[in-house]
Amino acid sequence: MSDPEIAARGTARSDADRTDRAWMDRLAGGDLGALDLLYEQYGAMAFSIAYRITGDRSAAEDVVQDAFLGAWRNAGRYAGARGSVRTWLLSIVHHRAIDAIRRRRPTVELPDSETILPDTLTLPDAWGDVELRLDREAVQVALTRISHVQREAIELAYFGGLTQTEIAERTGVPLGTVKGRLRLGLQGMRAALLPLDGGRGGGGG
Amino acid sequence: MAEHTFAGMTCSEVADQAPAFVLGILTPAESDAVRRHLAECPELHAEMAELNSVVPVLFAAAEPVAPPASLKDRIMAAASADLAARREAAAAAPAAQPSPPAAPPRAADTQRPAWDLGALFRRPVWAGLAAVALVAALALGAWNVQLRDQVAGLEAYRTGVVRVLDEAAKPGAQLAVLAGPTAAGPTGLAAVAADGSVAIVMRDLAPTTGTQVYEAWLIAGKQAPVPIGGFAVGGSGSAAFVTAHASLGDGVVVALTLEPKEGAKAPTMPIIALGAAHAQAS
Numbered sequence: 001m002s003d004p005e006i007a008a009r010g011t012a013r014s015d016a017d018r019t020d021r022a023w024m025d026r027l028a029g030g031d032l033g034a035l036d037l038l039y040e041q042y043g044a045m046a047f048s049i050a051y052r053i054t055g056d057r058s059a060a061e062d063v064v065q066d067a068f069l070g071a072w073r074n075a076g077r078y079a080g081a082r083g084s085v086r087t088w089l090l091s092i093v094h095h096r097a098i099d100a101i102r103r104r105r106p107t108v109e110l111p112d113s114e115t116i117l118p119d120t121l122t123l124p125d126a127w128g129d130v131e132l133r134l135d136r137e138a139v140q141v142a143l144t145r146i147s148h149v150q151r152e153a154i155e156l157a158y159f160g161g162l163t164q165t166e167i168a169e170r171t172g173v174p175l176g177t178v179k180g181r182l183r184l185g186l187q188g189m190r191a192a193l194l195p196l197d198g199g200r201g202g203g204g205g
Numbered sequence: 206m207a208e209h210t211f212a213g214m215t216c217s218e219v220a221d222q223a224p225a226f227v228l229g230i231l232t233p234a235e236s237d238a239v240r241r242h243l244a245e246c247p248e249l250h251a252e253m254a255e256l257n258s259v260v261p262v263l264f265a266a267a268e269p270v271a272p273p274a275s276l277k278d279r280i281m282a283a284a285s286a287d288l289a290a291r292r293e294a295a296a297a298a299p300a301a302q303p304s305p306p307a308a309p310p311r312a313a314d315t316q317r318p319a320w321d322l323g324a325l326f327r328r329p330v331w332a333g334l335a336a337v338a339l340v341a342a343l344a345l346g347a348w349n350v351q352l353r354d355q356v357a358g359l360e361a362y363r364t365g366v367v368r369v370l371d372e373a374a375k376p377g378a379q380l381a382v383l384a385g386p387t388a389a390g391p392t393g394l395a396a397v398a399a400d401g402s403v404a405i406v407m408r409d410l411a412p413t414t415g416t417q418v419y420e421a422w423l424i425a426g427k428q429a430p431v432p433i434g435g436f437a438v439g440g441s442g443s444a445a446f447v448t449a450h451a452s453l454g455d456g457v458v459v460a461l462t463l464e465p466k467e468g469a470k471a472p473t474m475p476i477i478a479l480g481a482a483h484a485q486a487s
Contacts, residue, residue, distance in 0.1 A: 030288050032281065039277050047272035049264055061276050068280045073287065087261040094264070098229060139265045157228045158263050164225050182224035186256045193262060 020085040027075035035072055042086060043068075046093045053097035053159050063100055067093040098161040138193065145192040150185030153178055209248075212241035219249055227257040365406030365445025372396035372404045372447075379482035381459045383407065390478065391442075395421075395459040397482045401452035403433055403459065406445040407478070413437045416466040419444065419477065424460060425453040435467050457482050 026034035046067060050060035071089050143151050149171070156162045156170060168178045208216050219242045225231050226239045243249060373380035377399030384392050393407030405421055413419065418435035425431075434448035460479035462472040 030291065032284060032288065035284050036277075036281065039280060043272055043277060043280075044269065045264065045267075047276070048267040048270045051270045052267040057273075060270075061272065061279075064272065064276060065280050065283065069283055069287065072284050087264075090261070090264045095229060139262050142262070143266060154228070154263070157225065157230045158260075159267070161230065163230055163232070179221060179224065182228065183256070186224055186227070186259045189259045189262070190255060193259070 023085055024075045027072060035068065038071065038085070038089065039068060042089055046090060049090060049093050050097045053094070053161065054100055059100055060097070063093060063097045066096050070096070094158075101161050142189045142192040146185045146188035147181075150181045150188065153181040154185045154189075157182060209246050211245040212238045214238050214242045216242075216246060216249060219243070219246070220252065223249070223253050223256055227253065227260050229260075361441060361445060362406060362408045362443040365443070366394060368445065368447075369394045369396045369404045369406050372398055375399070377484075379455065379457070379484050381457075381480035381482040383459060383461065383478040383480040385478045386475075391461075393461075393478060395480065395482065397423075397452075397457055397459065399452065400449075402447060402449045404445075404447045405459070405461075406443075407438075407461065408443045410438045410442050410444060410477070411463075412440055412442065413463070418464055418467050420462050420464045420467075420469050420472065421448065422460045422462065422472055423450065423453050424458040425456070428453075430460065430472050432469060432472075435464065435469075455482075455484070 023034060023038070027038065043064065046064045047060055050063040050067075051057065054060050054063060067089065070092050146154075152171065153167055156167045157164075162170065164175060164178050164182070168175045171178070214222075219226075219239055222231060222235065222239055226236055229236075231239065243253065369380075372378055373394075373396035375398060379397045381395040381397065382392075383395055383405075384390065391407055391409040391411075393405060395403055395405045397403050403421065403423070407419075410419060418437055420435040421433050422430040423433055431450070431453070433450045434446065436444050436446050438444050458479055458481050460472065461477045462469075462474070463477055464473050
């Protein structure tokens with residue numbers, strides 16, 4: 001699978017913004033060709049994420065279908081969200097996959113099923129271009145630069161959909177320790193990834 | 206940093222929850238409070254942005270797993286249906302535009318007691334609500350027209366499937382799963398009873414026109430295909446029928462072709478769907 005964002009590393013972000021915006025405009029206008037292209041580009045990655053989270057091919061298929069149809073129906077709302085189409089779409093996949101596994105665990109408060117966009121997309125606009133875009137190898141390397149317990153906490157949260165309290169119970173450490181591991185893990189990954197990203201993810205710095 | 210309280214959270218509390226927030230593992234109520242705090246409090250944005258920047262990168266940490274080829278077909282089909290429904294609703298909506306309601310009487314012009322609830326229903330807001338309901342009803346009507354055939358077809362198909370499976374469960378019977386050359390093509394089931402009679406149920410067949418019929422064939426070994434009966438298909442795309450025929454023995458293949466008219470002696474290619482009949486393990 002080719003990823004135009006990786007291929008286009010080094011090109012101006014504003015170009016990518018314009019391309020993405022045009023893409024979303026076509027989707028919002030009911031252009032099935034744009035949806036076809038979106039699936040060709042990100043379908044396999046979406047499925048990989050959904051499968052990693054749900055651990056079930058059939059559930060992963062449902063998640064990906066829901067996410068692409070959600071994107072298809074709500075492309076008009078993309079204009080208000082910053083970040084690339086890739087992040088926008090894959091965030092929807094992540095959100096729905098977590099939703100799906102939390103429904104299997106009735107003790108957890110369920111996300112509002114009417115919420116289509118994940119939280120990170122409804123944040124204030126100031127964060128537009130701080131997104132890091134890197135390939136899988138770089139991410140794997142970054143994950144080895146943080147401690148094992150930090151990596152475990154991040155994976156249980158992000159791919160396991162566990163709450164902080166649940167992570168504390170699972171790993172047998174106090175809640176405060178879990179919070180610290182998540183924070184230090186994210187900061188450590190960022191520090192490892194920034195040089196690889198040519199400083200573009202530096203948030204203006 | 207100055208400490209503020211917005212949405213019932215102090216800045217320190219929001220900062221404390223920041224990693225869980227960007228990882229999407231707070232409860233809806235918690236993340237809503239964080240979001241509302243952030244909307245009022247720019248001081249935390251830089252730190253939140255820093256943590257958030259790592260999150261999209263985690264997508265790439267998932268081991269690549271190839272989706273089934275059928276997934277794209279499912280998504281495109283669902284989007285096409287969605288688009289068709291949207292267009293039908295859009296076409297139906299303008300017809301529902303009500304004429305502008307008469308100007309409401311001003312409160313000062315009419316002497317009504319405050320407890321006159323009936324007044325609520327005489328105001329134009331009611332007319333507006335009625336118009337909304339009408340638009341919704343028409344949009345649903347458009348859906349219904351489109352869905353009616355599909356639902357009828359699905360019900361007929363389900364009834365047919367139950368019947369075929371009942372036949373296949375009888376002693377000496379065999380079951381064949383019928384499918385076309387492409388995943389999107391027609392599919393169905395056939396039960397070949399011990400006495401040779403065949404019960405078939407199909408769906409997603411293109412409707413027949415004029416004298417066209419779908420003809421079912423039994424093929425045993427290297428013998429010529431034997432026609433066992435034809436049927437026409439309407440808009441639902443589903444069909445179920447039972448046909449009698451002397452038994453051809455085990456290992457028979459059931460095939461379906463589209464013929465220009467009834468009574469074909471040899472199948473017209475291509476074969477629309479076929480499947481080999483096997484005895485079911487009891």
